Amino acid sequence: MINVGVLGATGAVGQRFVQLLADHPWFHLQTLAASERSAGKPYGKVVNWRLDAPYPESVSDIVVTPTTVESLKDCDLVFSALPPEAAASLETEIADAGIGVCSNARSHRMDADVPLVIPEVNPDHLGLIDVQRDRGREGFIVTNPNCSTIVLALALAPLRAFEFHDVRVATMQAISGGGFSGVSAMDIYDNVVPYIGSEEEKMEIETLKIMGSFDGSEVTPASFSVSASCHRVPVIDGHTIAVWVDVAESVAEVKKAYVNFKSPFSNLPLQPEKAVELLDPSDRPQPRLDRNRGRGMTVSVGRIREGLRFVALGHNTIRGAAGASVLNAELIYSRKYL
Template sequence: MINVGVLGATGAVGQRFVQLLADHPWFHLEALTASERSAGKKFGNVVNWRLDAPFPESIGDIAVTPTTVESVKNCDLVFSALPADIATSIEADIAAAGVAVCSNARSHRMDPIVPLVVPEVNPDHLGLIDVQRDRGRDGFIVTNPNCSTIVLVMALAPLRSFAFRDVRVATMQAISGGGFSGVSAMDIYDNVVPYIGSEEEKMETETLKIMGTFDGAEVQDAPFSVSASCHRVPVVDGHTLAVWVDVENPVDEVKKAYASFKSPFSNLPLQPAKPVEIFDQPDRPQPRLDRNRGRGMTVSVGRIREGLRFVALGHNTIRGAAGASVLNAELIYSKKYL
């Protein structure tokens, strides 16, 4: 078993990490960190469990520790659910101390020597781990993309065999992606907020890195452009994307590409049987009906029309956050980087 920890374990994404790791067949949950006000207390006594899943009683008695290098010294790998302003330095310090970091934070995603990975799309980018080690880092950092980016990339990956140069996307993003709860969430009811800070920039840059080419030393961006418009809507979980791609192939060919798309890996515990699932019904996918497909790891695609136009949906705190990071860790372990 690989000893793992969660940085920022009491937050919304941190709780998802705990849920996914509590009974993981490969990883043993060794450390949970949070702010100083929670340190020293049992996890079960400090967490405000908000997930649509039972609280994992097996980890309730784990003592929460401060978010420091010392707190995770007995871990082989840590998962980071930290805010970017905190994650930047502590993740680098932990990696320098010889511990692997799988981060959901944006801090290191666009670092040229840090892989930004979606296992079904660019597993070869893990080669950047060797670049980090060649530059003297004892551990390493691997990142997963923004919650809306990963839905877009999963929806674009089956289209790689078609020639396209222009991608346009409008998102309808759930409130859990903003960490909204309680009174602060009231702003979204009976409302649509047509701006999410830095979200559009993340989609437009991260997508190109993920779908780019790794030459053994660096990643060259994919040769197409992405234009994004991002919006917050009154949905609890599940990001919906309306996507336009300049693919001229017939819709039947596009549907066949989606139907035949498979993960290159079958041995990863969190890997869904169908990484991408397509719908023929004109009113699907929908967040309430489809966000939990494949234990929340499947991206759903529907309304595929000439143009090319379609709708994509993914669970933002599972496929778009904690689940993506855990799947990356499973790939890292299977590739013997740990």
């Protein structure tokens, strides 16, 4: 078993990490780190469990540690749900100390030698771990993309067989994407907020790195363009995105590409049977009906129309955050980087 810890364990994404790791077959959850006000107390006494998933009682007696490198010394790997301003320096210190970091934070996503990975899309980019180690780092940092970027990149992956140059996307993002205190009830009730800070920029640059080519030493970004407009809507979980792609192939050919799309892995515990699932009804996907497909790890695609236009949906705190990092860690472990 690999000893693992969670940074930011009491927050929205941190709780998802705890949920997914509490009984993981490969990873032993032994360290939970949070703010100073929680440190020194049992996790069960300080966490305000707000997920729709049952609280894992097995973690109740784990004493919360301060968020320091020293508190993680017995971990082989840590999962970071830290805010970006804290993650920037601490994740670097942890990796330099010989510990692997799978991060949900944006701080290092665009670093030239840090993999930005979705296992079903660009597993070869994990080769950047070797680049980090060649320059003397004992551990590593691997990141997963922004929650909406993950939905978009997975929805685009089956279309790689076709030629396209222009991708346009409009998102309808759940309030959980802003964390437990991210959007006030008065702001979101009976409302749509047409701006989410830095979200559009992240979608536009991260997608190109993920779908770029890796030559063994660096990633060359994909050559198509992405234009995004991001909006917060009164949905608890599940980001819905409307996508326009200049694909010339017919709807029938595009649907066939989705049906035939297979994950390159079948031995990863969190890997869903279908990473991308095509839904036939014209009114799907919908967050309440489809966000938990594949235990929250499946991206659903529907409403495919000539143009090419379609709608995609993914669970933002599972597939789009904690689950993405855990799946990355499973791939890292299977490739003997731990």
